[in-house]
Amino acid sequence: xxxxxxxxxxxxxxxxxxxxxDQREPASPIPAEIAQTLELAWAEAxxxxxxxxxxxxxxxxxxxxxxxFAFLVIGGLEALTMRVQLAGPNSDLLSPEQYNQLFSMHxxxxxxxxxxxxxxGFSNYLWPLMLGNRDMAFxxxxxxxxxxxxxxxxxxxxxxxxxxxxxxxxxxxxxQASAEFNPGPNIxxxxxxxxxxxxxxxxxxxxxxxxxxxxxxxxxxxxxxxIIVWGTLTxxxxxLFAIPAVSLACLMLFMDRNLGTHFFExxxxxxxxxxxxxFWMFGHPWVYAIVLPAMGxxxxxxxxxxxxxxxxxxxxxxxxxxxxxxxxxxxVHHMFATGLPTLAMSFFSAASFVIAIPSAISVFAWIATxxxxxxxxxxxxxxxxxxxxxxxxxxxxxxxxASLALDWQLTDTYFVVAHLHYxxxxxxxxxxxxxxxxxxxKMTGRMxxxxxxxxxxxxxxxxxxIAFLPMHLLGLLGMPRRVYTYGAGMGFSGTNLVITIGxxxxxxxxxxxxxxxxxxxxxxxxxxxxxxDGPTLEWATTSPPPVYNFGIIPxxxxxxxxxxxxxxxxxxxxxxxxxxxxxxxxxxxxxxxxLDGEPDVILKMPCDSWLxxxxxxxxxxxFGGMLLMSxxxxxxxxxxxxxxxxxxFQPHSAPADEEEVRVxx
Amino acid sequence: xAEPRTLEQTLPVHGQGLVGTPWWxxxxxxxxxxxxxxxxxxxxxYLATQGPAAHWPPTGGPPSLAIAIxxxxxxxxxxxxxxxxxxxxxxxxxxxxxxxxxxxxxxxxLFIALSMKEWSDKPxxxxxxxxxxxxxxxxxxxLTHVAAGIVALVVALVxxxxxxxxxxxxxxxxxxTLYWHFIDAVWLFVFATIYLGPRLA
Ligand code: HEM
Numbered sequence: 001x002x003x004x005x006x007x008x009x010x011x012x013x014x015x016x017x018x019x020x021x022d023q024r025e026p027a028s029p030i031p032a033e034i035a036q037t038l039e040l041a042w043a044e045a046x047x048x049x050x051x052x053x054x055x056x057x058x059x060x061x062x063x064x065x066x067x068x069f070a071f072l073v074i075g076g077l078e079a080l081t082m083r084v085q086l087a088g089p090n091s092d093l094l095s096p097e098q099y100n101q102l103f104s105m106h107x108x109x110x111x112x113x114x115x116x117x118x119x120x121g122f123s124n125y126l127w128p129l130m131l132g133n134r135d136m137a138f139x140x141x142x143x144x145x146x147x148x149x150x151x152x153x154x155x156x157x158x159x160x161x162x163x164x165x166x167x168x169x170x171x172x173x174x175x176q177a178s179a180e181f182n183p184g185p186n187i188x189x190x191x192x193x194x195x196x197x198x199x200x201x202x203x204x205x206x207x208x209x210x211x212x213x214x215x216x217x218x219x220x221x222x223x224x225x226x227i228i229v230w231g232t233l234t235x236x237x238x239x240l241f242a243i244p245a246v247s248l249a250c251l252m253l254f255m256d257r258n259l260g261t262h263f264f265e266x267x268x269x270x271x272x273x274x275x276x277x278x279f280w281m282f283g284h285p286w287v288y289a290i291v292l293p294a295m296g297x298x299x300x301x302x303x304x305x306x307x308x309x310x311x312x313x314x315x316x317x318x319x320x321x322x323x324x325x326x327x328x329x330x331x332v333h334h335m336f337a338t339g340l341p342t343l344a345m346s347f348f349s350a351a352s353f354v355i356a357i358p359s360a361i362s363v364f365a366w367i368a369t370x371x372x373x374x375x376x377x378x379x380x381x382x383x384x385x386x387x388x389x390x391x392x393x394x395x396x397x398x399x400x401x402a403s404l405a406l407d408w409q410l411t412d413t414y415f416v417v418a419h420l421h422y423x424x425x426x427x428x429x430x431x432x433x434x435x436x437x438x439x440x441x442k443m444t445g446r447m448x449x450x451x452x453x454x455x456x457x458x459x460x461x462x463x464x465x466i467a468f469l470p471m472h473l474l475g476l477l478g479m480p481r482r483v484y485t486y487g488a489g490m491g492f493s494g495t496n497l498v499i500t501i502g503x504x505x506x507x508x509x510x511x512x513x514x515x516x517x518x519x520x521x522x523x524x525x526x527x528x529x530x531x532x533d534g535p536t537l538e539w540a541t542t543s544p545p546p547v548y549n550f551g552i553i554p555x556x557x558x559x560x561x562x563x564x565x566x567x568x569x570x571x572x573x574x575x576x577x578x579x580x581x582x583x584x585x586x587x588x589x590x591x592x593x594x595l596d597g598e599p600d601v602i603l604k605m606p607c608d609s610w611l612x613x614x615x616x617x618x619x620x621x622x623f624g625g626m627l628l629m630s631x632x633x634x635x636x637x638x639x640x641x642x643x644x645x646x647x648x649f650q651p652h653s654a655p656a657d658e659e660e661v662r663v664x665x
Numbered sequence: 666x667a668e669p670r671t672l673e674q675t676l677p678v679h680g681q682g683l684v685g686t687p688w689w690x691x692x693x694x695x696x697x698x699x700x701x702x703x704x705x706x707x708x709x710x711y712l713a714t715q716g717p718a719a720h721w722p723p724t725g726g727p728p729s730l731a732i733a734i735x736x737x738x739x740x741x742x743x744x745x746x747x748x749x750x751x752x753x754x755x756x757x758x759x760x761x762x763x764x765x766x767x768x769x770x771x772x773x774x775l776f777i778a779l780s781m782k783e784w785s786d787k788p789x790x791x792x793x794x795x796x797x798x799x800x801x802x803x804x805x806x807x808l809t810h811v812a813a814g815i816v817a818l819v820v821a822l823v824x825x826x827x828x829x830x831x832x833x834x835x836x837x838x839x840x841x842t843l844y845w846h847f848i849d850a851v852w853l854f855v856f857a858t859i860y861l862g863p864r865l866a
Contacts, residue, residue: 031667033668033669034669137686137689137690138686138690141690202697205693206690206693206694206697207690209689209693210686210689210690210693213689214686214689215686240693240696240697240700241696241697241700243697244697244698244700244701244704245700245704247701248701248704248705248708251802252708252798252802255791255798255802256798259791259792260791260792261791261792261797261798261802262792262793262794262795262797262798263708263712263795263798263799263802266717268792268793268794268795268798269712269716269717269718269723269794269795269796270712270716270795270798271711271712271715271716271717271795273715274708274711274712274715277707277711278704278708281704578667579667582669584669590676591680591686599676600676600677600680600684601676601677601678601679601680601684601685602676602677602678602679603678603679603686604678604679642816646820649820649837650824650829651824651829651830651834651837657677657678658675658676658677658678659675659676659678660671660672660673660674660675661671661672661674661675661676662669662670662671662672663669663670663671663672664667664668664669664670665667665668665670
């Protein structure tokens, strides 16, 4: 086994030193003579335009991460407020109405504004680096999807200060959410906000799909893709198919509430259950969309810390796709308690059991990877292994609710609250924190501290379990979810106090984690190109990477381009880094054929531009007009949208149809 | 020694059709919007079969075909003219192409006018019952798409008249034409749902 590899491993344990952890040269060299021309072609615009108009996928990715973490903090503060209220019986810190708004906004924030955007952040940052290209397929669309996310997030909070935030839970069932029972602006904000956010997710998903199809390094065929790419790809395809359902449902509800239509209202021939169907046709795939990329991150990063390739790559990749396919068939399991025909329900119950199989494949692959590898007990390793544990707990309680008989007993109790937090925090948040520890060195060029990292892990893991494990018990005892308080003699008090203490420990760990990020940002140890000694392409370039990612576009020959020596697949070809496509005439890169990854076209990439931010602003005005039911404001927004779109698509003076290829080497 | 070199071999810049990236982006747009219509039609069918209404449509028989059939013919014809325009442009017959696209726009506007007539002839308004709600939402969503398609066609035609789009910009024409075909294809499903569905049931 190679020595540099083990050196890097022992180096990590050593005390702070001025030397970078990885002192090797980056595998993908950037010779000085080409660095200069590329630097010029790819440089960001100066001043405000460079900031507001940036189209660099790395900048956008980090913005996604920061913003999603900000929403995590907001949603977390809402949760802590609820936990203070529930710490003891008959507490009156919050009124019932305030509690309704808090749990609704907590759910909406966590599900829509944290859990998916944070993964989009990683994917945005990592995809082009992992795929060996210079940017996403549509850089301006990428910026647009970020600004729309920010605008829609703010939009969902407009009525919060007025005490009129969405208050019918994150899935917003009618008739509770209809104008008759909920006359304020609360639900209108929810409806318009989710349609707005849906645009952001849709354009982002389309961008990922086209990026995968076209923007890879030559030789990056589909059997060599990192698993996170599979995860995000699956999630993106699912989003394209699922988001119209919720947008439509929200539009119908908005019309029911404001224009007197009768989609959901029995009196006029409507059907409240239609909401539930449309919502869960979207909601269930979405739940997978917020875990599959996270599972992908574990599948890619955990093996690095086990110093061996992932066991069962093909199975895991296929299981990822299969999960989503089945995922579209299980929406009805959220509605077992609504009185559907038994045969239909039995079918959906079966599908919900089946879905456990592909998820289990990933878990077994991870366990086998740990078991057969030589694990380094690093902070990311700890977080990733805890994902496995929490996944198993969350998965088991999930399969329990897939059973009809049990579901009728447990639905709408704290058992469900426990289950969803095990799944969401277990698979999403723990994976995300581990992934930050893992990829932070790539993003900033500096390491996060390992010693405090382990303490943070210990605090977060125990805080989490203290907070959420007892909730199973509360559920079995019969405490319903979404109640703002409970009586003193009901036997819930002690457990609830423990839960609140656990919640605060967990929150403390998160706070510490953020402080660590800030500290590592300025004074962390230098990382060097590949501090963890990872096998994939993002580790081939410098940390942080230059704007153009790779000076010379790599030529990929295997699934682990940086481990080829070590894995000693001696009869196979080697990936090439020091020679290959150069593309230095302009801000340009290469696109490949969808399946085999043969280079087939040169793309001139767009420069920094005001258009994405302006379009997001115009759409904000449009949706503001919708919320206020003002045709004037809406009309101004619409006009703005059309003008900006025309500018966006305006033909550029066509350069030559063909260009000679520039190579290095 | 390794150094930057220029090869004899060339590659297309941006590329046309399947070789460029915008084509694939447009496919994503079409996929997600196609699914939107599928959910709309699902909702229509759900309200028709699972709602409390005893008859569907609750008032009178199935909607009349008197305007719908001509409107359908107009829209299908416009797909033909759009395709004609695209091919003419590819053969560098610029004037024919402009004429064909102009005709497409006029046919599209005619379709909107016919739909408006049909709307105003209805004895019910948007908020009469679940049928009227889903009827206007389904046709209205489609009309919005037609309108968006017309805006795109007009902008492209203006660019062409200004000389900003020329033969090399095949991508623009390919994409608006593709989108226009999509809008027409969707209409067939909307038509089948609203006009044929109640007749079959
Ligand atoms: C500091 C950590 C957290 C705490 C203490 C916490 C606590 C809570 C509490 C008290 C509720 C309301 C239970 C009820 O009355 O029904 C709740 C609901 C919920 N939480 Fe969390 N939570 C935390 C983090 C998260 C995260 C990270 C996510 C998602 C990624 C999440 C997603 C949800 C969802 C979807 C609901 C359901 C909202 C609804 O009923 O509409 N939570 N949480």
